[in-house]
Amino acid sequence: MIDKDKIAASNAETEANLRADYDALGEHLSRRGIDIGKIKDKVAGYGVAVPSWGVGTGGTRFARFPGAGEPRNVFDKLDDCGVIHQLTGATPSVSLHIPWDNADPADLLAKAEETGLTFDAMNSNTFQDHADHPLSYKFGSLSHTDAAVRQQAVDHNVEVIELGRKIGSKAITVWIGDGSNFPGQTNFTRQFERYLEAAKSIYAALPDDWRLFTEHKMYEPAFYSTVVQDWGTNYMIAQELGDKAYCLVDLGHHAPNVNIEMIVARLIQFGKLGGFHFNDSKYGDDDLDTGSIDPYRLFLVFNELVAAEGVKGFDPAHMLDQSHNVTDPIESLMVSAMEVQRAYAQALLVDRATLEGFQQDNDALMATTTLKRAFRTDVEPILAMARLEKGAAVDPVSAYRASAYRAKVAGERPEVTSGGGGIV
Numbered sequence: 001m002i003d004k005d006k007i008a009a010s011n012a013e014t015e016a017n018l019r020a021d022y023d024a025l026g027e028h029l030s031r032r033g034i035d036i037g038k039i040k041d042k043v044a045g046y047g048v049a050v051p052s053w054g055v056g057t058g059g060t061r062f063a064r065f066p067g068a069g070e071p072r073n074v075f076d077k078l079d080d081c082g083v084i085h086q087l088t089g090a091t092p093s094v095s096l097h098i099p100w101d102n103a104d105p106a107d108l109l110a111k112a113e114e115t116g117l118t119f120d121a122m123n124s125n126t127f128q129d130h131a132d133h134p135l136s137y138k139f140g141s142l143s144h145t146d147a148a149v150r151q152q153a154v155d156h157n158v159e160v161i162e163l164g165r166k167i168g169s170k171a172i173t174v175w176i177g178d179g180s181n182f183p184g185q186t187n188f189t190r191q192f193e194r195y196l197e198a199a200k201s202i203y204a205a206l207p208d209d210w211r212l213f214t215e216h217k218m219y220e221p222a223f224y225s226t227v228v229q230d231w232g233t234n235y236m237i238a239q240e241l242g243d244k245a246y247c248l249v250d251l252g253h254h255a256p257n258v259n260i261e262m263i264v265a266r267l268i269q270f271g272k273l274g275g276f277h278f279n280d281s282k283y284g285d286d287d288l289d290t291g292s293i294d295p296y297r298l299f300l301v302f303n304e305l306v307a308a309e310g311v312k313g314f315d316p317a318h319m320l321d322q323s324h325n326v327t328d329p330i331e332s333l334m335v336s337a338m339e340v341q342r343a344y345a346q347a348l349l350v351d352r353a354t355l356e357g358f359q360q361d362n363d364a365l366m367a368t369t370t371l372k373r374a375f376r377t378d379v380e381p382i383l384a385m386a387r388l389e390k391g392a393a394v395d396p397v398s399a400y401r402a403s404a405y406r407a408k409v410a411g412e413r414p415e416v417t418s419g420g421g422g423i424v
């Protein structure tokens with residue numbers, strides 16, 4: 001973790017300027033009838049989970065270039081995640097991925113306490129073979145033609161739930177790579193029937209206070225057809241399974257130009273929005289940093305979420321899911337967490353009563369201008385003040401660089417040579 005005095009020293013340099021900016025923004029917002037303190041309190045209470053796999057350097061299908069001081073195991077990952085939360089105050093939980101993060105639950109809990117973190121949704125993995133699984137997932141997992149492979153995949157998911165139960169998690173996210181690469185390779189209907197039957201077996205193992213999130217993705221690794229390819233299929237799954245089953249929306253898992261915020265609205269309307277994997281994309285499932293390409297879309301998603309606040313049972317999980325090839329993953333995850341917070345703060349500024357009036361009057365121009373006005377407001381002083389007040393860093397990236405944390409862990413963690421390509 002980073003020395004608290006170093007964070008305080010970093011904050012002292014900018015505190016006076018921040019207070020002046022915050023007061024000026026407060027005055028501006030009060031003219032719009034908005035209490036800046038209320039917005040700041042909501043932002044301060046907001047958290048997004050960090051994916052354990054996000055703190056390692058990712059890669060592409062072509063190569064992976066390891067970074068200095070990469071985490072060697074789940075405990076190193078939790079140290080890195082602890083630093084992200086320490087500096088941003090925005091990432092209180094971690095989403096684990098099994099088998100990558102398999103460890104003794106008591107040791108995981110001890111490390112979580114040491115780093116000030118809790119565990120968010122668990123993630124299972126049947127898109128690659130496991131050393132201790134005798135059968136291969138090459139031709140699928142939950143939808144495989146062989147019942148023994150399906151059972152092996154179900155058993156794995158049940159084990160992940162069991163581990164999650166011991167460490168305080170309350171949800172499991174299931175994403176599978178099942179599909180096909182050739183027309184005719186599979187029977188779409190039979191394959192989906194097999195998937196549903198297997199998913200029902202996982203659902204049956206869910207504790208009463210747990211939720212099951214299924215995650216859709218248009219393509220990859222299957223390039224012709226994918227079993228859970230879009231939100232429509234995902235919604236059918238959630239409907240078939242029951243009340244504890246919800247849809248997870250990964251922003252990168254849609255065709256270009258798809259109206260994701262509208263999908264979010266539909267899932268909210270029918271009580272099936274389970275949560276998010278935030279990231280950004282230009283072409284496909286690029287796993288780029290959240291808000292790095294299309295911050296307006298992120299804002300529009302949050303506009304739907306803020307509009308739904310207070311709806312009974314509305315409690316989507318918020319997680320980041322991105323891959324870092326050219327940046328220090330800790331820096332990318334800090335910036336992304338702040339981008340998510342920024343979109344939330346901007347969405348809180350939308351004048352909803354006025355917007356509704358323009359919608360009712362079919363005043364398209366003024367309706368969209370109302371949204372834009374909130375989006376254009378620079379809310380950085382609100383975010384920074386929320387961080388300052390909770391002892392996090394006003395400028396997390398500067399404080400992180402000044403701490404030399406990466407150089408320190410690089411000395412303790414020998415560089416891992418790449419075992420091959422692929423996003424890991």
Ligand SMILES: [Mn+2]
Pocket residue numbers: 215250277321
């Ligand atoms: Mn995802």
